[in-house]
Amino acid sequence: MAAYFLDRKIKAVILDITGVLKESGRAINGSVDAVNRLLSSGLQVRFCTNETTVTRSELVRELQTLGFNVENVVVFPPIPAMCKILKERKLRPHLLVHPDAVSDFAEVDQNEPNCVVIGDATQQFTYENVNKAFQCLMRLDQPLLFSLGKGKYYQEHGELVLDAGAYMAALEYATDVKAQVVGKPSSIFFETVLQDACVSASEAVMVGDDIVSDIGGAQACGMAGVLVRTGKFRPRDENHKDVKPDAIVDNLAQFVDTLLSTLK
Numbered sequence: 001m002a003a004y005f006l007d008r009k010i011k012a013v014i015l016d017i018t019g020v021l022k023e024s025g026r027a028i029n030g031s032v033d034a035v036n037r038l039l040s041s042g043l044q045v046r047f048c049t050n051e052t053t054v055t056r057s058e059l060v061r062e063l064q065t066l067g068f069n070v071e072n073v074v075v076f077p078p079i080p081a082m083c084k085i086l087k088e089r090k091l092r093p094h095l096l097v098h099p100d101a102v103s104d105f106a107e108v109d110q111n112e113p114n115c116v117v118i119g120d121a122t123q124q125f126t127y128e129n130v131n132k133a134f135q136c137l138m139r140l141d142q143p144l145l146f147s148l149g150k151g152k153y154y155q156e157h158g159e160l161v162l163d164a165g166a167y168m169a170a171l172e173y174a175t176d177v178k179a180q181v182v183g184k185p186s187s188i189f190f191e192t193v194l195q196d197a198c199v200s201a202s203e204a205v206m207v208g209d210d211i212v213s214d215i216g217g218a219q220a221c222g223m224a225g226v227l228v229r230t231g232k233f234r235p236r237d238e239n240h241k242d243v244k245p246d247a248i249v250d251n252l253a254q255f256v257d258t259l260l261s262t263l264k
Contacts, residue, residue, distance in 0.1 A: 019231015185217025
């Protein structure tokens with residue numbers, strides 16, 4: 001594999017979760033051992049995900065059940081960052097999110113909404129629910145739309161399914177309101193993770209299966225981006241018109257083999 005990130009002094013590895021570590025409730029082959037090797041290497045390891053169908057605690061419990069040695073403090077989903085923004089700006093959201101994620105917004109005032117927050121609501125993305133979000137935005141004098149990521153699709157049970165970004169784009173089109181993205185590929189989101197790991201962007205590498213949100217977002221921040229051929233990856237991603245990965249690997253295990261061999 002071409003590994004252009006290897007000329008950097010890598011101090012931190014940031015991993016996407018769905019499509020890199022796990023898929024459809026199962027660990028991807030070799031990913032548990034690969035994560036354990038990274039955690040034992042002395043490198044800073046963080047997990048950066050746009051997962052919004054469950055709470056962070058539920059996601060961590062799932063990972064632990066699958067065998068990953070992961071704790072809450074190193075997992076960065078967009079909802080905690082979103083709640084922080086809402087509280088700081090005294091915003092009251094109309095939520096269009098997955099029912100299992102609603103409890104993460106429990107401490108946020110939701111009376112008389114003055115903004116809309118959408119995430120991966122899956123089966124809740126009905127015409128009625130999307131229309132309610134649209135109507136809320138149209139009633140506001142200064143409408144604000146937040147999206148917990150802008151992915152176009154992801155893979156589940158072997159099939160590609162629409163992600164929140166498609167519905168975000170629909171609301172943008174209908175309301176002429178530009179969404180503020182909290183999650184990948186937002187630079188603010190990536191920078192929060194880098195600050196937690198106490199490294200600069202040039203000292204970090206992002207590993208993901210989304211050519212735009214994972215790789216493109218990381219590279220825009222100054223990080224290296226490594227694309228895995230698992231999860232939502234499709235062969236056409238290797239020749240994306242805008243994003244050129246620093247390396248492409250078959251899976252996380254191959255990436256870890258290559259990276260750790262340079263540290264010996």
